[in-house]
Amino acid sequence: MAEPDYQRQDLRQRDIVNHAILVQESSNTMSAIEYLKSQDIHPDVIERVLLEPQRRRGALHH
Template sequence: MNPPRTLHAISDDAREARCDLRQRDIVDDAILLMRAAGTLSALEFLKSHAVDTRIITRVLLDPSKRRSGAALRPA
């Protein structure tokens, strides 16, 4: 007989797991734009590409929650 399986709550990170490669590229471009031209420019760029507000907030205002990627490596 198999032991009972334990159900685990799905974390916010898992729920928002990056599955859209196009959006990943948009976010990476926005981070580069933020470094070059500032947060407002990056914000407008992300909004113009219909990126979800929660993602915009995490990317621009909470760097500790950014996912690792090429654009995030130190220049």
């Protein structure tokens, strides 16, 4: 049975957000913000994951 499309979208967004967190750690917050904007990530999500790390949904595994 195939998984619904929205689940793939969630995984894609997770991967984008995780990449942005790495960009923030290695470069700066503005670069991470611009990357997330270019990927059409909602501004509320951008704010939560980059400016309020304690509110992230899951831990990033390095």
